[in-house]
Amino acid sequence: MEPAGGPPSRLQAQGKRYGERAIRWLLASCAILSVLTTTLIVVSLLGPTIGFFEIVPAKEFFFEIDWTPQFKPPSFGVLGIVAGTVNVTLWAMVFAIPIGLGSAVYLSEYASPRVRKTIKPALEVLVGIPTVAIGFFAVSFILPELIVPLWPGEFLGGAEGKPFMALAAALGIGLMVVPIIASLSDDAMRAVPRGLHEGAYALGATKAKVATRVVFPAALSGIAASIVLAISRALGETMIVVLAGGGTPKFTLNPVESIQTMTAYIANTATGDIATGTIKYESIFAVGAVLFVMTLIMNVISIRLVRKYREVYD
Amino acid sequence: MEAGGASAPRNRLAVAGARATTEAMLRGQPRRDVIRNAIFAGLLLLAIGIALAGLLALLIQAFAKGSSALSPDLITNPPSTAFPDKAGYRPAIIGSLELIAGVLLFVVPIGVGAALYLEEYADNSRWWNRLIEVNIQNLAAVPSIIYGILGLAFLVRGPLDLGFILVAGSMTLALLVLPMVIIAAREALRAVPNSIRQGSLALGATQWQTIRRQVLPASIPGIATGVILAVSRALGETAPLLLVGATVFVTFDPTPFGTDGYSAMPVQIFNYALRPQDEFQALAAAGIILMLVVLLAMNSFAIWLRNRYEQRW
Numbered sequence: 001m002e003p004a005g006g007p008p009s010r011l012q013a014q015g016k017r018y019g020e021r022a023i024r025w026l027l028a029s030c031a032i033l034s035v036l037t038t039t040l041i042v043v044s045l046l047g048p049t050i051g052f053f054e055i056v057p058a059k060e061f062f063f064e065i066d067w068t069p070q071f072k073p074p075s076f077g078v079l080g081i082v083a084g085t086v087n088v089t090l091w092a093m094v095f096a097i098p099i100g101l102g103s104a105v106y107l108s109e110y111a112s113p114r115v116r117k118t119i120k121p122a123l124e125v126l127v128g129i130p131t132v133a134i135g136f137f138a139v140s141f142i143l144p145e146l147i148v149p150l151w152p153g154e155f156l157g158g159a160e161g162k163p164f165m166a167l168a169a170a171l172g173i174g175l176m177v178v179p180i181i182a183s184l185s186d187d188a189m190r191a192v193p194r195g196l197h198e199g200a201y202a203l204g205a206t207k208a209k210v211a212t213r214v215v216f217p218a219a220l221s222g223i224a225a226s227i228v229l230a231i232s233r234a235l236g237e238t239m240i241v242v243l244a245g246g247g248t249p250k251f252t253l254n255p256v257e258s259i260q261t262m263t264a265y266i267a268n269t270a271t272g273d274i275a276t277g278t279i280k281y282e283s284i285f286a287v288g289a290v291l292f293v294m295t296l297i298m299n300v301i302s303i304r305l306v307r308k309y310r311e312v313y314d
Numbered sequence: 315m316e317a318g319g320a321s322a323p324r325n326r327l328a329v330a331g332a333r334a335t336t337e338a339m340l341r342g343q344p345r346r347d348v349i350r351n352a353i354f355a356g357l358l359l360l361a362i363g364i365a366l367a368g369l370l371a372l373l374i375q376a377f378a379k380g381s382s383a384l385s386p387d388l389i390t391n392p393p394s395t396a397f398p399d400k401a402g403y404r405p406a407i408i409g410s411l412e413l414i415a416g417v418l419l420f421v422v423p424i425g426v427g428a429a430l431y432l433e434e435y436a437d438n439s440r441w442w443n444r445l446i447e448v449n450i451q452n453l454a455a456v457p458s459i460i461y462g463i464l465g466l467a468f469l470v471r472g473p474l475d476l477g478f479i480l481v482a483g484s485m486t487l488a489l490l491v492l493p494m495v496i497i498a499a500r501e502a503l504r505a506v507p508n509s510i511r512q513g514s515l516a517l518g519a520t521q522w523q524t525i526r527r528q529v530l531p532a533s534i535p536g537i538a539t540g541v542i543l544a545v546s547r548a549l550g551e552t553a554p555l556l557l558v559g560a561t562v563f564v565t566f567d568p569t570p571f572g573t574d575g576y577s578a579m580p581v582q583i584f585n586y587a588l589r590p591q592d593e594f595q596a597l598a599a600a601g602i603i604l605m606l607v608v609l610l611a612m613n614s615f616a617i618w619l620r621n622r623y624e625q626r627w
Contacts, residue, residue, distance in 0.1 A: 023522045024435055030427030031436070034450050034496065037489055041460060044467035102361025110358060119362065121617070126369050128543075128613055130550030132580045133602045136587045137372045140379070140595065175368045182365065206347045208354040229455060236457020238553035239580075243587060263459050263553070270462070270557045276471060288463045292456070299455045303448060 045292060048285035055279055061286065067249035067260070069269075069280055076283060078290055080249040084166070084259035085291075088241055089234040091170035091255045092177065096234075097227060099174070100181025104223075107182065108189040109211045120186070123179045131176065135243030138172030139164065143244065147171075151256065159256045164246030167255035172240040177230035184229065188222025189215050225305035232298035236291065238263040262291045376606065380599025388600055392565040393582060398593035403601055406582035409480065409560070409568045410549060413578055416484025416570070417491065417548045422541060424488075425495030429537075432496070433503040434525055454493035461490040462557030470558050478559025480568055480576040486558050487551060491544040498540020502533040535623035542616040546609050552580040579605055 053061070056076045064077025103123065107116050147167055151159035159165065192215050200214045216223070246258025247268060260268075266284050274281050391402030428450075436443040465486030469476050476482045506529050514524040561575040563585065568576035579601065586598035 017520065020520055020522050024431075027427045027431035027435060030424045031431040031446050031496075033424060034428060034453060034492065035446055037453060037464075037492070038449050040468055041456070041464050044464050044472070045460075048467070099361045099364050102358045103365050106358035106362050110355060119366070122369065123362075123365060125610070125613070126365075128546060128550070128609055129372065130552065130580050130583075130602075130605055130609070132550070132552045132584050132587070133376065133606065134372065136583070136598055136602060137375055139587075141371065141375045175365075175372075178365045178368070182362075206351050208347075208351045211354075232455050233457075236459065238457070238459045239584065242553075243584070263457065266459055266463070267553055267556050270466065285463060285467070288460055292460050295455065295457055295460075296452065299452045302455070303451050 041292065045285050045289040048282040049289045051277075052279065052282035052286040055282075056286075065251040067265070069283055074279070076286075078262075078287065080251050081260050081262045081265050081287065082290065083251045083253070084241075084245065084249060084261040085235055085263070085294075087166045087253045087255065087257075087259055088170045088173060088237075088245060088261055089231060090253060091167055092173040092234045093227070093231060095171055095174035096177045096181055096230060100178045100226075100230070101185060101223065103178065103182035104185035104189060105211050105216070107186045109207065109215060120183065123182055126175065126179045127183075129176075131237060131239040132243070134172045134176055135169075135240040137175075138168045138240055138244035142171050143168035147256075156254050156256050162256065162258065164244060164258045165256050166245055166259045169241045169243075169245035169261075170255060172244055173234045173237050176237065176240065177233055180230045180233060181226045184226035185219070185223045188219040188226065191222065192218040221305045221308045225302045228298050228302040228305065232295045232302065235298065236263060236295050238267050242267050262287050266291075373606070376599050376602045378599075380596055380601075380603045383593075383596040383600035384603065388597075388604065393563060393577075393585070394565070395563075398591065398597060401597055403579060403582055403604070405564045405567055406577040406579045406601075409564070409576045410579040412480055412568065412570055412576075413484050413487060413555075414545055414549055416481060417488045417545060418541070420485060420488035421492055421495050421544065425492055425541070425544075426499050426537060428492075428496045429499030429503055430525060430530075433500050434521070434529065450493045450496055454497060457553075458490055458551055459553040459557070461486055462554030464489065465554060465558040477573055478561070478575065479573060480570050483555055483558050483560055483576065483578070484570075486554050487548040490551065490554060491548045494544040494547065495540055498543065499533070499537045502536025502540065503529060505536060506532045535619055539616045539620045542612055542619070546612045546616075549612075550580055550605065550609060552578075552584055555581050556584075 061076050061078050063079070064075060065079045065083070066075040066077045067080030068075045107120060111119065143162075143165065147165070148159050148162075159167075196214055196218055197210055200210045205213070241261045241264045245261060245264060247260050247264065248258050249260040249265070250257050252259070265287055269280060270284055387400055388402045389407060390404055391400055392404050393406070394401040432443070432446065436446075438444065438447075465482060468474060469482040469485055470478055474482075510528050510532065511524055514528045515521070519527070555578055559575065560578050560581045564575050564577040566574070568574075583598050583601040583605070586594045586601065589595070
């Protein structure tokens with residue numbers, strides 16, 4: 001900065017500016033707290049999980065399908081509640097992916113700027129609705145007023161008279177994640193350069209063709225990221241499944257069965273004051289660790305995908 | 315055309331051929347394409363229609379079920395199993411307000427501090443700064459119940475051993491929404507153009523003086539928007555609170571450090587929703603209306619704030 005050999009620069013700071021350095025470190029420590037949070041999550045899950053595996057063999061935990069901690073002797077086959085989570089997530093996605101992507105294509109390719117400006121925030125209101133409200137809606141409206149009357153008779157065992165079922169929770173979660181898919185996919189599709197649209201139109205492509213053959217593939221990694229993020233949210237959703245999914249662990253993907261998910265098990269077991277060090281207390285952490293790893297994988301994939309589409313068009 | 319004579323018939327032939335092809339294309343193809351296009355557009359409208367109908371149905375159902383329980387009792391009275399027609403949400407409302415105050419206290423300094431470091435100081439080519447960045451993105455998508463487990467293992471029991479007190483709930487919720495605040499604050503800081511910083515530095519201000527007097531004031535609306543959205547998320551969270559001791563039946567006004575338990579709006583709604591009797595279902599729905607009104611007001615305020623004070627550089 002200073003001219004070589006010139007007079008001593010008046011622009012140089014007089015002192016060492018300890019205050020500036022202290023502030024820098026103070027702010028850095030705030031940022032480090034975020035890494036610390038992740039570390040704490042891993043450590044807090046790991047400790048009791050190790051204790052859990054000293055009693056329950058890993059083979060039973062990972063390969064058995066009966067999750068019956070309340071029985072004597074208890075059985076801890078985590079697949080019994082992993083199945084519940086997968087069941088709910090699967091049917092939630094069957095609902096949310098077409099609805100979310102349809103909405104996104106409509107918003108980015110068809111809607112006029114004014115329509116878009118009103119519909120998108122309206123849709124995003126759904127993200128802000130507490131999940132306990134969506135769970136209440138699922139169990140007291142979606143299930144009795146939609147699923148039961150519309151379900152085809154005895155198909156898959158019938159829906160009549162069931163107070164809880166995976167499908168009710170799945171539709172509630174679907175409703176919750178539709179705006180995530182719609183909003184993020186819309187952003188991804190709008191990031192596709194206008195030139196690609198115009199080129200396709202010039203070649204005589206119709207609007208539907210431009211949307212499905214040009215814009216959609218060009219935005220695919222962003223769209224995939226939105227879906228993966230939605231799956232991650234669905235895997236971790238708790239209140240909707242606690243209220244609408246039931247509480248019976250079942251190794252099935254049948255949507256009209258009452259099931260229990262990993263999150264619902266954690267919430268149901270941890271409510272109230274359970275004693276530290278018991279196998280039940282430790283099982284919460286073991287299940288939490290499985291859930292954490294599953295969502296971590298989804299999040300890493302999603303972060304990678306987002307980075308990919310940013311690189312292409314930024 | 316100057317060539318005249320011999321090439322004229324060939325030219326005419328070529329033009330006729332081109333016209334025939336074009337007309338065939340324009341006539342034949344669209345027929346099917348028009349129908350396909352219409353069907354496609356119809357399906358898209360159906361998709362967005364279903365999504366919006368779902369939202370609308372949720373709101374209507376809450377009002378239909380809860381309107382009978384809407385009364386001042388809802389706010390002033392404690393919950394009761396014996397007299398559901400007089401029961402309310404008083405301890406839950408107070409609990410939620412205290413929780414949110416705590417969340418703000420934790421999350422604003424730490425979140426803004428972390429964002430300032432990442433945007434103003436950190437060198438993004440360093441691996442540890444990139445690690446912090448990816449880590450924050452991941453934390454934003456960790457299931458809320460996992461934060462509950464963290465709170466249970468580290469705050470309520472374990473190292474901090476606070477017990478099942480409201481402050482532990484506040485801290486758990488603060489950790490949950492911290493990534494949201496950091497991400498929003500970073501975006502707000504990034505929107506401040508570099509010329510402002512350079513101008514300030516050129517006039518002899520130190521980096522912190524630049525941040526405090528130029529960058530921060532310019533980005534406050536954006537940061538405030540992010541904070542409000544994060545707080546509204548924290549307000550609606552139930553699952554983590556179940557693990558850190560928001561016990562469901564609290565009939566007294568909770569205090570921040572009281573060991574007798576505390577409650578929060580969503581937890582109380584959850585408790586009413588679990589009871590099959592119509593009176594409790596109505597109470598749950600009325601609680602949902604109350605929460606939706608508050609949340610909608612907060613979110614609208616956040617959007618208004620952003621639009622009102624957003625600076626175009």
